[in-house]
Amino acid sequence: MTRPNIGIDDEVREMTEKEYAELLASGWTEEGTNDLAP
Amino acid sequence: MAVKTFTSATLSSSDTNTYLANSGLVYIKQQTIGNGVATQAVTSAFSADYDSYRIVVSGGTASALGSMRMQLGSANSLYYGIVNYATYGAASTPLSAGDNNAALWGYVGYCSPRYLAASIDLINPFDSNKYTSYLAAGWTAETAAGTASGLQQQQASYTAFTLSPQTGTFTGGTIFVYGYRKA
Numbered sequence: 008m009t010r011p012n013i014g015i016d017d018e019v020r021e022m023t024e025k026e027y028a029e030l031l032a033s034g035w036t037e038e039g040t041n042d043l044a045p
Numbered sequence: 046m047a048v049k050t051f052t053s054a055t056l057s058s059s060d061t062n063t064y065l066a067n068s069g070l071v072y073i074k075q076q077t078i079g080n081g082v083a084t085q086a087v088t089s090a091f092s093a094d095y096d097s098y099r100i101v102v103s104g105g106t107a108s109a110l111g112s113m114r115m116q117l118g119s120a121n122s123l124y125y126g127i128v129n130y131a132t133y134g135a136a137s138t139p140l141s142a143g144d145n146n147a148a149l150w151g152y153v154g155y156c157s158p159r160y161l162a163a164s165i166d167l168i169n170p171f172d173s174n175k176y177t178s179y180l181a182a183g184w185t186a187e188t189a190a191g192t193a194s195g196l197q198q199q200q201a202s203y204t205a206f207t208l209s210p211q212t213g214t215f216t217g218g219t220i221f222v223y224g225y226r227k228a
Contacts, residue, residue, distance in 0.1 A: 011081075011082070011083035011214060012079065012080075012081055012082045012083060012214070013082055013083065013084050013085075013086070014078060014079030014082040014084065014085040014086065015086045015088070016076060016086065016087065016088055017076075017077075017079075018079075019079035019080060019082055022083070022084075026084075029121065029148075030083060030084065030209070032121075032148060033114070033116075033121070033147075033148040033149050033209075034147075034148070034151070034211070035083065035209065035210075035211065035212070036211070036212045036213075037212070037213060038109060038212060038213060
């Protein structure tokens with residue numbers, strides 16, 4: 008699977024594996040289903 | 046500074062400079078959110094020039110519904126927060142959600158395919174001797190709304206922050222950073 012992009016100021020690039028692991032650890036999900044979200 | 050009532054049709058350079066220099070919120074910078082990014086970092090946002098900041102996000106869209114989240118610098122622990130919210134309509138039951146030693150603040154704004162929205166007051170992000178707080182952030186989902194606040198319990202100094210959608214990616218909104226003038 009392609010990792011998502013990260014923006015750092017005006018630079019946009021694909022996340023590194025480490026950055027992607029940290030994103031997933033933060034509770035981020037690729038797709039959501041609930042407007043109330045919490 | 047005392048409020049002054051101007052009586053002449055032409056402002057002097059002295060008055061103009063004084064009142065420009067003593068505005069309340071001072072624009073620091075803005076950053077366009079990248080196309081389809083899962084996180085957007087804003088560097089060089091905080092400095093010794095200000096103790097407190099207002100961060101506003103407008104425009105843009107997200108790939109999915111979900112909270113907007115915020116991280117300070119590279120700190121990824123000791124975030125605490127709460128959002129109190131209810132679904133739209135009279136006598137709606139109050140609900141809440143929160144962060145308990147989380148990797149970031151999870152409820153500083155909201156992301157939707159139809160809008161991005163955040164207005165965050167941030168206190169002491171640059172002061173290495175203080176915890177950083179965020180206050181009275183509006184949280185406006187499509188079927189509910191509320192207010193959020195929280196604390197980052199590390200005595201650390203930050204110059205950058207990162208916003209991200211809880212789910213998917215966001216695109217194209219603008220992040221505005223203002224400082225509360227100290228003197």
